[in-house]
Amino acid sequence: MSWQIDAAGWCDAAIAVPSPNCDARPDGVEVDLLVVHNISLPAGRFGGDHVLRLFTNRIDPQAAPGYETLAQLRVSAHFFIRRDGSVLQFVPTTARAWHAGVSTWRERSGCNDVSIGIELEGSDLVPYEDIQYDALIRLASALLLRHPVKEAVGHCDIAPLRKTDPGPYFDWQRIYTTLPQLRPEPLAE
Known part of the structure; x- marks a missing residue:
């Protein structure tokens, strides 16, 4: 069965864990970018509720x-995909999550305004699980039906001087083969 994003921006396949770390998107802005991240807390350890606690x-x-x-940070993402493929949603896709920080893509700064942030439980040092890719593809497919998303990129692409995620083990080809409409056009030189 296909996953759905409702009019309020919540995914029917995700466990809702509302985060206070979000706000309204600027008027007239369309969501057209997916940003893929990785996170593990403590670093390199998976499971537990530390990410959930960070985002809330x-x-x-x-x-x-x-x-x-x-503990002093106020950050969030729209979605968090655990190693077992389960999905938590912290922010509705209609709102701006605070995941990208100082960022630029295609000469637009402030990527939080136009993007949906998806955190994968992982690190730059280990491969992701097949079930995480399956969940990411199902989620991205649902997002494509709800928002005019044109591209999927990594945090490393929008903040290359300070971020490396989703890291060298992330298989972009796997995403772009299944959802070719998310493959970014080459950047102008």
Whole structure:
């Protein structure tokens, strides 16, 4: 069965975990970009609820080294795809999640305005699971039906001086073979 994104921007196949870290998109802006990220908390460890807690401002600053800084951040993504393929949704696609930070794509800055952020549970150091690709493709297919999405890129593409995710193990060809309409046109030189 196909996944659906409703008029309010919620995916029927995702577990809703509303985040306060979002706001309205600017008037007249269309969502036309998917940004793929990776995240693991603590770094390189999978499972648990640390990402959920980060995106809902409930992370314990004493839970792991470096969490004191994380506890002060106000960040989110629209979706988080776990290693087992389950999907959490923090922000409706109709709202602006705070996932891209300082970013530029095709001479447009502020990619949060026009994008949907999808975090994969992972790191730059390990391959992703087949079931994560399956979930990502199903989710992207649903997003294409709801929003005028034209491209899917990595966080590394919109913030190349500070981000490397989704990393060298992410198989873009797998996404672009299934959903060729998401393949970015080459950037002008």
